[in-house]
Amino acid sequence: MGTPTATMTLPDDPNLRGDVVLPEVIEGREPLVRGDHDFHAITEMVCKVNEAPILQTPNGLKFGIALAAAGAAMFGGYVGYLFWEGPGIWGNNTPVAWAWDIVNFVFWVGIGHAGTLISAVLYLFRQKWRTSINRFAEAMTIFAVACAGSCVALHTGRIWMDYYLFPIPNQMGLWPNFRSPLEWDVWAVNTYALVSILFWYTGLVPDFATLRDRTTIKWRRFFYGFLSLGWRGSMRHWVTYEKAYQILAAFSAPLVLSVHTIVSFDFAVSQLPGWHTTIFPPYFVAGAIFSGFAMVLTLAIPARQWLGLKDVITIRHIENMNKIILLTGSLVGYAYGMEFFMAAYSGNQYEGFTFLNRMGGPYWWAYWIMMSCNVITPQLYWFKKIRTNVKITFVLSIFVNIGMWFERFVITVTSLHRDALPSSWDYFVPVTEVLFLLGTFGLFFFLFLLFVRFFPVIAMSEVKGVMAQANPHWEGYGHAAGHAHEAAHHHTEAPAIGGAIPSTAVAGTGGHS
Amino acid sequence: MSDKKHWGLLAQYENPATVTHAAARVRAAGYEKWDVCTPFPVHGLDKVMGVPDSKLPWAVLVMGITGSTFMLFFQAWAMGWAYPMIVGGKPLFSIPAFVPVWYEVTVLSSCVTAFLANWIMNGLPQPYHPAFASKAFERVTDDKFFIMIEAEDPRFDGEKTKALLQESGATLVEELEA
Numbered sequence: 024m025g026t027p028t029a030t031m032t033l034p035d036d037p038n039l040r041g042d043v044v045l046p047e048v049i050e051g052r053e054p055l056v057r058g059d060h061d062f063h064a065i066t067e068m069v070c071k072v073n074e075a076p077i078l079q080t081p082n083g084l085k086f087g088i089a090l091a092a093a094g095a096a097m098f099g100g101y102v103g104y105l106f107w108e109g110p111g112i113w114g115n116n117t118p119v120a121w122a123w124d125i126v127n128f129v130f131w132v133g134i135g136h137a138g139t140l141i142s143a144v145l146y147l148f149r150q151k152w153r154t155s156i157n158r159f160a161e162a163m164t165i166f167a168v169a170c171a172g173s174c175v176a177l178h179t180g181r182i183w184m185d186y187y188l189f190p191i192p193n194q195m196g197l198w199p200n201f202r203s204p205l206e207w208d209v210w211a212v213n214t215y216a217l218v219s220i221l222f223w224y225t226g227l228v229p230d231f232a233t234l235r236d237r238t239t240i241k242w243r244r245f246f247y248g249f250l251s252l253g254w255r256g257s258m259r260h261w262v263t264y265e266k267a268y269q270i271l272a273a274f275s276a277p278l279v280l281s282v283h284t285i286v287s288f289d290f291a292v293s294q295l296p297g298w299h300t301t302i303f304p305p306y307f308v309a310g311a312i313f314s315g316f317a318m319v320l321t322l323a324i325p326a327r328q329w330l331g332l333k334d335v336i337t338i339r340h341i342e343n344m345n346k347i348i349l350l351t352g353s354l355v356g357y358a359y360g361m362e363f364f365m366a367a368y369s370g371n372q373y374e375g376f377t378f379l380n381r382m383g384g385p386y387w388w389a390y391w392i393m394m395s396c397n398v399i400t401p402q403l404y405w406f407k408k409i410r411t412n413v414k415i416t417f418v419l420s421i422f423v424n425i426g427m428w429f430e431r432f433v434i435t436v437t438s439l440h441r442d443a444l445p446s447s448w449d450y451f452v453p454v455t456e457v458l459f460l461l462g463t464f465g466l467f468f469f470l471f472l473l474f475v476r477f478f479p480v481i482a483m484s485e486v487k488g489v490m491a492q493a494n495p496h497w498e499g500y501g502h503a504a505g506h507a508h509e510a511a512h513h514h515t516e517a518p519a520i521g522g523a524i525p526s527t528a529v530a531g532t533g534g535h536s
Numbered sequence: 537m538s539d540k541k542h543w544g545l546l547a548q549y550e551n552p553a554t555v556t557h558a559a560a561r562v563r564a565a566g567y568e569k570w571d572v573c574t575p576f577p578v579h580g581l582d583k584v585m586g587v588p589d590s591k592l593p594w595a596v597l598v599m600g601i602t603g604s605t606f607m608l609f610f611q612a613w614a615m616g617w618a619y620p621m622i623v624g625g626k627p628l629f630s631i632p633a634f635v636p637v638w639y640e641v642t643v644l645s646s647c648v649t650a651f652l653a654n655w656i657m658n659g660l661p662q663p664y665h666p667a668f669a670s671k672a673f674e675r676v677t678d679d680k681f682f683i684m685i686e687a688e689d690p691r692f693d694g695e696k697t698k699a700l701l702q703e704s705g706a707t708l709v710e711e712l713e714a
Contacts, residue, residue, distance in 0.1 A: 062575060062679035190614065198614035202623045207636035214640040221651040229576075233677040252661035255668070256676045260658040261577040263590040267654035270596055274643045274650075281643075285636050484677075488576040493552060495578060500553035 060334060062487050066233060069481045072330050073234055080476065083329060088472045094465015101455070101462050102177065110180045114454040118442040123456035124178035126431045127463055129286060130314070131171035132212065133307075133427065136279050137315020138164025139219060142226075143275035146268075152343055154485040155335045158230075159326070160319050161223040162478070166470040167318070168216045170463040175212065204288040211285040218278060222271045225264075228254050230479040283311045290434065297377040297438030300365065306358035310427060313351035313397070316344050317423035324417045326475065335481055338411050345410040348423065352401025355430075359398065377438060385450060386437045389429050396426025543666040543714040544569075544686040545697055546673065547706035552578045555681035558704035560584050562683060565700060569686035573667070573676045595653040596646050603645025608638050666712040684712070 060068070075081070080088075105112060115122045138160035145153040176185055188209045190198055199206050231251035238244050254260070287307035290298040320341065327336040366378040381390045400422045403409045410416070436451050474480070491497050549555040552574070559572050563586055572578075572585060615621065616628035626633065655661065667673045667684060676682050683706070685697055701709050 066678045190610070196619055198619055200621070200623060201611045201615055201637055202626065202630060202633040204636075207640075210637045210640040214644045218643065218647045221647055225651060225654065229677065233575075236674040236677045248663070252655065253663050253665065254660065254677075255665055255673075256573040256575055257658075258572040258574060258578070258581055258585060259587055260660070261574070262582050262587050263592050263654055263657050265577055266590040266592045267650045270593065270650040271647055274647050278640075278643050281636070281639060285640075288636070484576040487679075488579075493576060493578065495552040495556040495580060497553070500551055 060490075061492065062490070065335070065481075065483055065486055065490075066237075068332065068335065069230075069479050069483050070234060070237060072475065073477055073479060074237065081329070084472065084476060088469065088476070091465050091468035091472055094461060095469040096465075097458065098173075098462025098466050101458050102173075104455075105177060106182060110178070112455050113459075114452045114456065116449060116451075118447050118449055119436055119439045119451040121178075121435050121439065122451050123432075123453060123459055124174055125289075126428070126435050127460055128171050128174035128178065129307075129431045129435075130428050131167045131174060131463065131467075132215075132286060133283065133311035133314045133431075134318045135164040135167040135171065135215070135219070135315065136283060136308070136311035137319050138162070138167075139215075139222075139275050139279040140312055140315065141319070142222060143272040143279065146272040147276055151489040152340055154482055154489050155332075155337075155340055156319060156323060156344075157485070158223075158226065158478075158480055158482045159323055160315075161219065161226070162471060162474045162480075163315075163318060163322060164219050165216070165223055166467050166474070167315075168212065168219060169470065170467050172212060172216060173466070174459075174463065175208070204285065204292045207285045208289055211282045215278060215282045218271070218275055222268075222275055225268060225271060226482055226485070227478065228252055229256065229264075229484040230482065232256070233483055234479065280308055283308045295438055296371070296373040297381070297434070300362065302358055302361055302365070306355065306362075309351045309354035309358065310397075310430060313348060313355055313401070314423060314427035316348050316351070317420040317427070320344055320348075320416055320420035321424060322471065324413055324420070326480065330475070330480065332481060335486060338413070341413060341416055342407075342410045345404045345416060348420075349401050349404040349410075352397060352404075352423070356398040356401075359394070373443065377441070380441055381433060381437045384437065385440070386433065389433050389437070393426050393429040393433050396422045397430060400426065541713045542687050543712040544684055544688075544692070545701060546667055546670055546710045546712050547683045547701035547704075548672050548708040548710075549681040549683070549705060550707055552581070552681065554705040555683065556581050556584055558683055558701070558706065561700065561704045562685065566691050567685055567689050567697075568691075569689040571684050573673075573682040573684070575677055575679060575681075578681075590657070592650065592653050592657060595657075596650050599649035600642055600646035604638065604642035607641035608634060611637060666714055670710055670712065672708055672710060 110124075113122065113124070115124070138157075141153050141160040142157045142164075146157075176182060179185055187197075188199060188206070199209075228251055231247045232254040235244060235247035235251050238247065284304040284307065287303035291300060291303035293299060323336055324341070327333050363378055366374045369375075381387075400419050403415075403419065409419075440450060441448055487493055492499060547558070549558060555572060555574065556578065559581060562570055563584065572581060574581070611634040612629055612631075615630075615634075620628055622628065667676075667682070672680070673682060683701065685692060685701070691697075698709055
């Protein structure tokens with residue numbers, strides 16, 4: 024049961040309900056879960072996607088998986104071709120030695136950051152609305168980092184030598200150079216990938232147990248039983264589990280900031296005009312969160328539509344994400360302006376040239392795509408009408424994705440193509456790089472759609488935990504529970520119960536009382 | 537109740553409120569080997585049950601400090617002693633350049649410990665539990681709440697324990713076999 028005011032204003036059709044903006048009536052906030060759902064309804068809503076027989080996979084999803092699988096297979100072939108021929112198949116050359124390989128890497132790793140931000144930072148700030156989108160966002164993080172990892176592992180050229188990046192004792196007594204930002208990057212990205220997987224899996228275990236308990240099909244029972252580790256929801260387990268979850272969140276929050284900071288060091292520590300600035304770490308982190316939230320929206324808006332999850336991912340979630348896009352987008356816009364100001368104010372002619380060349384040089388089009396997508400687009404979110412319009416939000420989120428890819432292109436390629444010595448000036452012309460980018464998109468969507476098909480896309484146990492009914496002192500129980508067990512209160516140790524429940528229960532209720 | 541196959545009693549409750557009240561009664565009756573199983577952590581229930589705070593943060597602290605210290609010294613050793621190499625004219629023990637990896641490994645060792653300690657301390661993975669034999673218990677991960685009391689508990693008395701669970705608002709009481 025939601026709040027009476029909420030149910031009164033909602034249309035009956037669940038396909039519309041999530042898109043209707045409620046007047047701010049319920050103690051200033053909308054409920055996190057719309058409509059008349061009890062715990063069981065949440066389970067049904069989320070599990071029905073996973074439980075459909077394989078052959079009855081919705082046609083849209085089948086088509087999506089097939090298309091993405093084709094992209095992923097193409098990527099596999101492309102990697103084989105790269106192994107065979109070497110990076111000569113790319114258009115990179117001196118002075119543009121870093122091009123789409125690094126652009127794609129920074130793009131993908133940046134996208135991952137919103138997932139960690141949602142799962143960790145919002146968790147620590149007790150933002151309960153995150154429970155509907157965190158599973159999605161974490162999955163997005165892991166698959167995006169997988170794409171980023173393949174870009175950066177492939178860009179080395181001699182891929183079979185990548186083990187040199189790790190401190191493996193070898194016959195030459197050599198160690199990796201721990202003073203190099205590129206080595207820092209290896210540690211940052213690998214740590215980030217591993218911690219994200221651990222965090223994601225920890226959250227998934229209780230939901231795998233739900234799927235295990237509901238299924239009657241043998242292979243599913245084995246598959247989900249294996250993954251759920253025999254989880255039985257014991258309260259004694261939940262205590263340790265929640266502590267572990269909290270600690271993983273507490274470490275992931277600074278981790279996400281450090282990862283993109285270190286990615287920005289790859290550029291900022293070098294002495295190239297256009298790269299060598301101290302603004303890079305915060306600017307990169309803001310940009311990463313900006314692009315990541317856009318990608319969450321790009322994925323979540325169709326998913327809530329097709330999977331019938333509009334009561335869980337409501338307009339409130341979309342609006343909140345748009346507000347974060349507005350904030351981080353403005354930070355990014357500010358950083359663009361500040362870079363220009365510093366280039367002018369420093370009086371350094373090389374720095375000044377680089378920035379003027381970005382605006383009006385051979386890559387002016389990339390620069391202006393970036394500016395219009397990243398600076399103008401988020402400013403539209405000042406208007407509530409736009410923030411709460413699902414269709415416009417979807418289109419704008421794609422603009423942000425495009426803009427953020429071009430930002431990395433502008434930073435990487437335009438800073439390199441004009442060297443200090445005009446005789447070494449050159450242009451970068453993509454040769455087979457387009458396939459590289461498309462291939463990583465294929466891999467990303469292939470993994471993501473398989474996740475949507477087989478794993479619970481909403482963190483069921485967490486969503487149930489933020490519903491009003493989850494509070495033992497919820498008013499709906501007040502009469503019945505209180506009356507029937509009045510005796511219990513008198514007989515048992517009153518201080519232990521009376522003292523413990525109210526304080527903790529209040530903390531757990533969020534916007535509802 | 538000396539049947540060796542008898543493991544204990546399982547009682548089903550409908551909502552967090554009734555299970556919390558029932559848990560308070562079970563605890564007041566002095567039982568020790570008992571547990572509450574819920575689809576999501578019911579806040580305040582652990583205090584009502586008297587579950588002590590988790591020791592997990594201590595494991596994380598110890599392993600985090602260990603990993604962190606190791607990585608600082610490892611970098612100093614690898615760069616300054618095992619294969620001394622001067623980069624950019626900086627001293628061999630250039631601590632600021634070691635900070636990023638040092639930091640990442642601190643996070644890595646802490647998180648891996650938190651992850652592993654969570655399962656180890658909870659005795660998972662545990663593929664079998666007597667409650668899994670119950671059909672009703674399949675909804676513990678959905679929307680039902682359960683209390684189980686083990687027959688090994690010194691205060692366990694088949695009839696009296698059953699009566700306690702039924703009185704406390706259980707909608708179903710089942711016997712479990714080991």
